[in-house]
Every structure is written in C-alpha cells, then in structure tokens.
Amino acid sequence: MEKKMKVILDVDTGTDDAVAIMAAVKHPDMELLAVCSVAGNKPVENTTENTLRVLQALGSDVPVYRGCAEPLVKSITPTRIPDHGGTMAVVDGKEYHVHPEYLDLPASERSHEDMPAPMFYVDYLRHAKEPVTIIAVGPLTNLAVALLMDHDIVKNISRIVIMGGGFMCANRSPVAEFNIWADPDAAQWVIHCGADILMVPLDATVKTAFTKADAEDFRSLGTFCGDFCADLIDLRIDADRAINPECPDNNTAIHDALAVVAALDASVLRDVERVRCDIGLADFAEGATLITRSKEFLTSGFVKNVDFAFSADKEAYKSRLMELFS
Ligand code: BDR
Ligand code: CA
Numbered sequence: 001m002e003k004k005m006k007v008i009l010d011v012d013t014g015t016d017d018a019v020a021i022m023a024a025v026k027h028p029d030m031e032l033l034a035v036c037s038v039a040g041n042k043p044v045e046n047t048t049e050n051t052l053r054v055l056q057a058l059g060s061d062v063p064v065y066r067g068c069a070e071p072l073v074k075s076i077t078p079t080r081i082p083d084h085g086g087t088m089a090v091v092d093g094k095e096y097h098v099h100p101e102y103l104d105l106p107a108s109e110r111s112h113e114d115m116p117a118p119m120f121y122v123d124y125l126r127h128a129k130e131p132v133t134i135i136a137v138g139p140l141t142n143l144a145v146a147l148l149m150d151h152d153i154v155k156n157i158s159r160i161v162i163m164g165g166g167f168m169c170a171n172r173s174p175v176a177e178f179n180i181w182a183d184p185d186a187a188q189w190v191i192h193c194g195a196d197i198l199m200v201p202l203d204a205t206v207k208t209a210f211t212k213a214d215a216e217d218f219r220s221l222g223t224f225c226g227d228f229c230a231d232l233i234d235l236r237i238d239a240d241r242a243i244n245p246e247c248p249d250n251n252t253a254i255h256d257a258l259a260v261v262a263a264l265d266a267s268v269l270r271d272v273e274r275v276r277c278d279i280g281l282a283d284f285a286e287g288a289t290l291i292t293r294s295k296e297f298l299t300s301g302f303v304k305n306v307d308f309a310f311s312a313d314k315e316a317y318k319s320r321l322m323e324l325f326s
Contacts, residue, residue, distance in 0.1 A: 012040025012138030067117030181287030
C-alpha cells in the first residue's frame, strides 16, 4: 500500500480555504496532521473559528494551531497597513461578502491548541520522522516566523505548496495577489528558504473558475461537501456581482483547493516552469510577484527557486474535487 502524504495545511479561512480544508480531509492519499490558522481574509480569531467550524462539520478532530495575528512588519510601517476586512458591498440593504465574518456553520464546540502555530511547526518538524508537505493558502507569516526561529526545520519539509502570487494576474493591488500582498516580507523569506516550492498563483486558479452551473453539479452529489462547496461558489459569485455590478465575472475561482489537489496530482496544473521568483517589498511593487525574465541574470548567486504554474486544467480540477466530495 502506498504511503499517505503527510500534510500540514495553513489557512486564513475564508470561503475558498473552507473548500481546501474539505479537500484535504477527504483526500484518501493525504494524512492531515494539523491545520494552522493565520490572519488574512479575516482577523485570526475569525479564521481560526471558521477553520474549527469546517473541521467540526466534517467530524474531524485534526488539531488546529492558531497562528499570527499580524504580518511580519507591514503593520508597523504606517504606509503599508494591511486590511483584514475583505471585500463587501451592500445592495438593497443586504450585505455581500466574499469572505463572511463567520462561515454559515454551527459554532465550534472545541478550541484551538495552546501552542501558537509557528511553535508547532518548529516543534513538529524538528522531531518529524518523515518529511512533511506544507500546503499554505493564506499569508505566509506562520511559516516565515517558524523558519526564523529554526531554519533547520527545512530538512523535514518535503515540499511547500503555496497558493499565492500572480504573473499576469493580480487581485489586491494593480500588481499584487492578496496572500502575498498581505505579508510580502514573509513570502520573500519562505520562497527563499531552500525548500522545494510549488507556487499555484492566480494565473492557474483563474483558469479553473466555477460557474453557477458547476455549483449545481457539486450540489447534485448530495453530500455535505458537495452542498457546502456549491453554497460557497454561489455566495462568491453573488458577492462579486454586488461588488462589481458593471463587470461581474459570473464565475469564481476556488483558489485554495487547487493547491490541495495539485499537491498530489500535478496534472491539474498546466505550464509549470522552474523560475526565479522574488516579491516586491515597497511602494507600487509591494506584494508583486517578480519573475526574472532575462537569462543573463540567472547566475550562481541568483538561482531559480520555485516551480510556478502558469495555467491549470479546469475540468481535471473539477472532476478531482467532485470525486473527493462524492
Ligand atoms: C487568495 O486570497 C484569499 O482571499 C483567498 O482565500 C485565496 O487564498 C486568492 O488571492
Ligand atoms: Ca486563503
């Protein structure tokens, strides 16, 4: 029997994070060791509670470690203040949120573990008997802090799969994707930590955007995961229509679950290339995904550091998710 992939998931739950958690819990070839929460889509209190709610709905007792409430340095530099508010609009007195304050699930009956998430990473990875895959689908603060505490933990990380960044796409500033923009300094630490890194950026996730018809396919599975995934797709499309009434997309990328599926099945990704990637840390380029285009700069001191998915296969992704949720 093939060994299961040992996984730690890092989330800022979040609508699409919720689908990622369901995919990881339901994946027959993954052993989910822990889920770490972080501030991002919402403050860390909310992302932690939302994470616990999703796990409870799945009947999972996987431990949840509460992570960092603030980015590494961004919140102490007055011109770089992050926002944990999320996008919203009010139409006819009704509020529409891409990420509601709390997911519409029963409140969690258990709490997160005592140990903060970065300490958990250090403690677990120092003593890990087998290498672990980390799938990070929120800002990268927890991992950056853990690496700063003990860089040796890299030797027990088999791969870090990151949902974040964008080469031709951006969603939080004209040049930046949200997870990277929310803590650019952490992202720059993590992508240069020496671990094997797979980046699943917006360029890939937007190719897999789901419509309301796709939501109905998930709903037709007749399972909790199928129904909840469908509800979240509908909620995100409705929120987008309310927020961008002049040019609604009428579809929505469930970004974070693509990273979970891709961790074990790279065939859902397309055009994966090894590149040199850095993160813009200031001014107009803050949080931008910078890819070195010219070979002459790729010297021995400036090497390629990540596998970057420039595209993805929507139908392959949808059918894997449907299998997991059926
Ligand atoms: C990423 O930003 C968050 O809002 C989503 O949960 C996803 O992780 C997409 O840019
Ligand atoms: Ca997320």
